[in-house]
Amino acid sequence: MAIWNREIECAKRSDIERIQLERLQQTVRRAYDHVPMYRDKMISAGVKPSDIRTLKDIAKIPLTSKTELREQYPFKLLAVPMRDIVRIHASSGTTGQPITAGYTRGDLELWAECIARIVTAGGVTADDIAQISFGYTLFTGAFGLHGGLEKVGAAIVPISSGNTERQINIMRDFGCTTLIATPSYAMYLAETAERMDAIKDIRLRVALVGSEASTEEMRSELERRFHIIATENYGLTEVMGPGVSGECEYKNGMHINEDCFLAEIIDPKTEEVLPVGEQGELVLTTLAKEGQPALRYRTRDITRLIPEPCPCGRTQMRMEKIKGRSDDMLIIRGVNVFPSQIESVLLGQAGIGPHYEIIVTRQHYTDHLQVKVELVDASLLDRYSELEKLHNKLKTDLRTVLQLDVEVTLVSPNTLKRFEGKAKRVTDLR
Ligand code: DLL
Numbered sequence: 455m456a457i458w459n460r461e462i463e464c465a466k467r468s469d470i471e472r473i474q475l476e477r478l479q480q481t482v483r484r485a486y487d488h489v490p491m492y493r494d495k496m497i498s499a500g501v502k503p504s505d506i507r508t509l510k511d512i513a514k515i516p517l518t519s520k521t522e523l524r525e526q527y528p529f530k531l532l533a534v535p536m537r538d539i540v541r542i543h544a545s546s547g548t549t550g551q552p553i554t555a556g557y558t559r560g561d562l563e564l565w566a567e568c569i570a571r572i573v574t575a576g577g578v579t580a581d582d583i584a585q586i587s588f589g590y591t592l593f594t595g596a597f598g599l600h601g602g603l604e605k606v607g608a609a610i611v612p613i614s615s616g617n618t619e620r621q622i623n624i625m626r627d628f629g630c631t632t633l634i635a636t637p638s639y640a641m642y643l644a645e646t647a648e649r650m651d652a653i654k655d656i657r658l659r660v661a662l663v664g665s666e667a668s669t670e671e672m673r674s675e676l677e678r679r680f681h682i683i684a685t686e687n688y689g690l691t692e693v694m695g696p697g698v699s700g701e702c703e704y705k706n707g708m709h710i711n712e713d714c715f716l717a718e719i720i721d722p723k724t725e726e727v728l729p730v731g732e733q734g735e736l737v738l739t740t741l742a743k744e745g746q747p748a749l750r751y752r753t754r755d756i757t758r759l760i761p762e763p764c765p766c767g768r769t770q771m772r773m774e775k776i777k778g779r780s781d782d783m784l785i786i787r788g789v790n791v792f793p794s795q796i797e798s799v800l801l802g803q804a805g806i807g808p809h810y811e812i813i814v815t816r817q818h819y820t821d822h823l824q825v826k827v828e829l830v831d832a833s834l835l836d837r838y839s840e841l842e843k844l845h846n847k848l849k850t851d852l853r854t855v856l857q858l859d860v861e862v863t864l865v866s867p868n869t870l871k872r873f874e875g876k877a878k879r880v881t882d883l884r
Pocket of ligand 1: 594755
């Protein structure tokens with residue numbers, strides 16, 4: 455399969471590290487000189503830009519949290535005057551003040567380059583017709599993917615999110631071959647296409663999904679329903695948006711654009727940097743962004759770096775599928791539970807669909823975990839013994855994986871909420 459930028463994507467490690475160090479030194483200097491928050495943090499820690507002599511020296515720079523970025527709302531993180539900014543995006547701000555991101559013209563070019571590599575790795579070429587079903591809003595997803603797909607030369611269908619039946623009509627009528635969406639919305643689209651009996655007329659070949667966690671089981675289900683290959687990509691507003699990393703055809707971890715982002719893994723409790731290969735929280739530093747550099751941003755996303763070479767020939771280090779966010783982790787009666795563990799069990803079971811809800815309550819001072827999941831076949835509700843068997847099997851499997859008793863509720867098909875953007879599956883009422 456094609457590689458967009460062989461020179462960088464297949465570079466020798468020593469060359470990548472040389473570029474990284476040069477760019478790290480420039481970025482730290484830029485942040486120190488132009489962003490008061492970074493300067494103040496570095497002064498308090500007793501570090502100067504000239505102290506960064508090797509890549510390892512990055513550990514001298516203090517970590518940055520989401521709360522700190524929020525305090526800089528809206529534009530105090532910009533390292534250039536507003537006249538050099540040509541685009542502003544923002545995170546949704548559902549959990550507090552939104553995080554804003556300003557881009558210079560150079561940043562937009564860099565962004566398109568990063569995305570061009572990722573979509574090429576996912577199998578997209580100039581021959582493709584790409585339906586972008588992310589919302590064209592302040593959200594970075596749609597515009598981010600748009601820039602890179604345009605660079606690659608795909609024909610873009612900027613349909614945005616929502617109006618799901620129309621999405622399927624357009625997908626069929628335009629002969630779209632590529633879908634860009636969250637995994638949960640892609641699944642909803644597949645389900646809608648099945649209901650409209652449109653799968654046979656759809657020419658979709660690949661889907662590039664991202665922006666929320668999903669399991670391997672969810673990917674397989676999506677691939678099976680749409681008869682496609684689905685690859686995953688990752689990113690976040692704080693450092694750019696999508697474009698940080700993406701999978702190649704081997705679907706075995708997401709190649710990081712290492713000339714643009716320096717990735718570290720830390721222990722989220724002790725904040726200590728962990729050796730490559732260990733699981734922990736991903737920390738990212740931008741290496742080439744002008745408008746809004748980010749130094750050692752704590753993503754809260756739990757993953758692992760994969761240093762082993764990839765058969766695709768790219769030498770860019772991979773990161774494993776995100777296991778969950780450290781702040782999404784539920785602590786139920788003292789046990790750590792990631793929603794992804796529940797999803798894996800549910801999707802591994804025949805007879806139930808890919809839609810579920812997790813509800814946590816506290817009853818008589820005790821945490822209570824309920825999982826609601828849809829049946830594929832409504833008639834099962836009338837076949838009591840089969841229903842009971844499925845119910846017990848799910849309870850046992852969840853208990854084995856989570857070491858917890860879970861209340862399982864099987865509900866009729868098409869009764870749980872569907873999502874057009876990022877799915878919200880967990881309700882914690884404690
Ligand atoms: O979701 C950027 C993006 C758009 C990535 C489109 C990929 C495709 P935010 O809205 O700022 O940005 O949310 C960032 O979403 O910290 C992760 O927790 C989560 N996330 C993003 N991609 C993945 C993924 C965009 N592939 C936050 N797997 C991040 C799991 C993901 N979680």
